[in-house]
Amino acid sequence: MPQLSSGGGDDLGANDEMISFKDEGEQEEKIQENAFTERDLADLKSSLVNESEIHQSPSAAAVRRGQQGEQRGFPDKHREHLEVVSKQQDGSMYKSAAYPGYPFLMLPDPYLPNSSVSPSSNKVSVVQQSHGMHPLTSLLPYSNDHFSPSPPHLPTDMSQKTGVPRHQSQDLPGYYSLPPGGVGQISPSMSWFPHSLMLGPSGMHPTGIPHPAIVPHSGKQEHDQYDRGMYVKQQVETKREKEPKKPVIKKPLNAFMLYMKEMRAKVIAECTLKESAAINQILGRRWHALTREEQAKYYELARKERQLHMQLYPTWSARDNYGKKKRRKREKQQDSNTDPGSPKKCRARFGLNQQTDWCGPCRRKKKCIRYLQGGGCPSPSSSDISAIDSPPSPCPGRLRLYQHPPSPGYSPPPSSPSTRLPLPSHTRSHSADKRGAPHPPAAKLAHTLLELSKQTHCSRALSAAKVAGLSLKVLTETQ
DNA sequence: GCTCCTTTGAAGAGG
DNA sequence: CCTCTTCAAAGGAGC
Structure with a gap:
């Protein structure tokens, strides 16, 4: 990689994702901790981008x-x-x-x-x-x-x-x-x-x-x-x-x-x-x-x-x-949502008793992102599973959906879009440092998995989660 | 035999 | 500029 700083050695690569595993407070902390890091990464990406464009x-x-x-x-x-x-x-x-x-x-x-x-x-x-x-x-x-x-x-x-x-x-x-x-x-x-x-x-x-x-x-x-x-x-x-x-x-x-x-x-x-x-x-x-x-x-x-x-x-x-694949998931979801009877907001869909299934904004009494994105139920279970080793995520929806800047005061790392590192997709503003918890404890993972299983509404995803959970043990033991 | 599932990242379209 | 959608791999599962 271009600028793998020999020094700290860390702070390179993707500083992205981890944000999804943090709650907002944590994120902000991390953001501060890694302000420098972010810049480095931005520079790195910049160089990569430039290289690609120039060469x-x-x-x-x-x-x-x-x-x-x-x-x-x-x-x-x-x-x-x-x-x-x-x-x-x-x-x-x-x-x-x-x-x-x-x-x-x-x-x-x-x-x-x-x-x-x-x-x-x-x-x-x-x-x-x-x-x-x-x-x-x-x-x-x-x-x-x-x-x-x-x-x-x-x-x-x-x-x-x-x-x-x-x-x-x-x-x-x-x-x-x-x-x-x-x-x-x-x-x-x-x-x-x-x-x-x-x-x-x-x-x-x-x-x-x-x-x-x-x-x-x-x-x-x-x-x-x-x-x-x-x-x-x-x-x-x-x-x-x-x-x-x-x-x-x-x-x-x-x-x-x-x-x-x-x-x-x-x-x-x-x-x-x-x-x-x-x-x-x-x-x-x-x-x-x-x-x-x-x-x-x-x-x-x-x-x-x-x-x-x-x-x-x-x-x-x-x-x-585009269009090579038969039918797009979203299309289907949207189709199903044309059904006037289908609830669209988390609140309506899951009710107060299942707030764990709500998307983050709903929990914060903000506008439901599920509703916003067409209302298709992203099958909370499946996305929950994706957060298996994360602390209770504020929103089970696909990460990018709730990776909005936590607050108006939030300011992303100083980097222009073109300078963002592999700092992945711009839609995912993972800005927290995942280093915080690179290897979640197995017990925690297992617990999360259990919770997820309970919350799961999609049997298919559940079975996947179970499978994943079983293997999780193996994984965590081998790590 | 086709489609879904599930993940992250990149690219393109559209607002 | 930001958000959303689609596709990339993989292979079992389900229809």
Whole structure:
């Protein structure tokens, strides 16, 4: 990460989330404690943002906005683009990238040419995924920093500050047999595939970009394609057939998604869980329990993901994938709310006897956020569960819904929107420091879980909670 | 076979 | 600028 202060070492990464676990008083305390931290993070984000904006291919951003309509002809376009990218980065690709071989730093020792050259003390353990894909596989294409035009202002500091020698790019070819100088002739993303999966030119995606973000249009068989040479098929199909078969370019994974990918197998192994919903709850808690440094690594990886994604698919927009999923949750909720009989406010819905199910604003006699957001009952149970290891949350709704500034007097950390760190989504003003209680006591968690179970109205979520709760024990014991 | 669930974060749309 | 919505992964569960 760019500015991981070597000093305190803390205060980096996501200073976000934890706010959701604090009540307002606590939040304010934390905010004060971390005012400095927030600035640092803001700076960090700023640098990241700037880097992304400045160093993407010259007109990438503009192109992305301006040419979405042209996306449809993207295979050829991308080939062209890749050439451009390759040319652009020819010089720096393996040289002085800010994060030379960054993702490799995330690899477990066995994958490192020299395990002592670890990015930081917070080496992320990597668990092999059941799909035969490395959990960080999606990062591999970005890994060589092909697309990191070695921003001069950026994070050379990362290694400097952490005092950890960076991987030299020379190490990289060893993994993927990529000729240090010849990458420009191959699709940079060839490195995506493990050796055994390296496909010849015939195995290339029609776009020339074998990238995990590209999936067949049909949806579900998203993963295995990489293992089965689907790209060959795709190539044939897409070339011979028309529009409908166009591959779907998926969103780049965000920090948490990357974390999930990596840790899922571990959680499954530890907890013998299979239900993803429960696993994700655990992962969510673990995510919050991560130190900022640890989170920062994922934010950085995610940033790289986005960067490369942007380079590879300059015309792609997240909007492109809208509507790909059948029916939106909200739509359904709103539909159900068109039912005139359905109560909309927490007060009406849950009654005074179940104030624990009220959203925060309702408890404070403010305007009901559930009502505000369309009235759909977010199934308090499910969201309550998400707060499993948190003190009684003022509002069980989705965090972002009640993360409004606690009071008019509340002033967020001095940072412009563009300078907010991975300080995640602007809609979630997690400003409190989660460090306060990184690892909630198991007893507390169990208790909370019990309470949640009692309060639960959604049997499905309840069962998930139970599952999660059972595993919780395991988790907390192993931590 | 499709959709939901569940998590966080990013991006886009709209007010 | 702020809020809201959608999607990204995952795989069992339910219809």
